Amino acid sequence: MKFFVDTADVKEIQELNDLGLVDGVTTNPSLIMKSGGKILDVTRQICEIVKGPVSAEVTATDYEGMMKEAKVLMKIADNIAIKVPLTLDGLKACKAIRSDGRMVNVTLCFSATQALLAAKAGASFISPFVGRIDDMAEEGMEIVSEIRTIYDNYDFKTEILAASIRSVNHVKQAALIGADIATVPPATLKALVKHPLTDKGLATFLEDWKKTGQHIG
Secondary structure, eight states: OEEEEEOOOHHHHHHHHHTTOOSEEEOOHHHHHHHTSOHHHHHHHHHHHOSSOEEEEOOOOSHHHHHHHHHHHHTTOTTEEEEEESSHHHHHHHHHHHHTTOEEEEEEEOSHHHHHHHHHTTOSEEEEBHHHHHHTTSOHHHHHHHHHHHHHHHTOOOEEEEBSOOSHHHHHHHHHHTOSEEEEOHHHHHHTTOOHHHHHHHHHHHHHHHHHTOOOO
8 A cells, every 4th residue: 555645744755765765746835834835845855855746736616717717726736636526517527637647636535435436537546534433433444345335346546545534543444445545744655654562572682682781884
């Protein structure tokens, strides 16, 4: 499974990319606002760091507006994936942008049938919002599972990008289901490496090594 980092914090992206953990980045207007920078400048910096897809979201809600903004965003870099909402206008924009050979991430997906439409429109990525579905007392991962089944049934090439990931367990569930990608906040990505037994084992090894009085090199 690929990992996208869900942030517009350039420093955090650089740190994780240097560790070899970043396959792509997802941003949105809220994350750009938190970064304190201008959308074009911040997105350009991210694209210079990460070789994989960088999702940049349109803010228009009508087809013409989406296409106008998409043309601006696509000029930033070749690895830009235009992020459009799962609406009729968004699907129309998806089809048009894909016809030009550019990547599209269809976002704000909350049902398997919505995901089916996105795949029919040629979406590169579909982003089911797991955490927000959980917030409605439903099973977010069940939606991911349903999408996986539908896409496999018809051999759709759209990649499932599990979004609104809230925990390490979410990442594990997404991987078990077969999501192609999980987009996660930096803190969650770093938390994947943690386990108390790893810390305990390392402490024991270091203590035993100290007792030998030896040095490597």
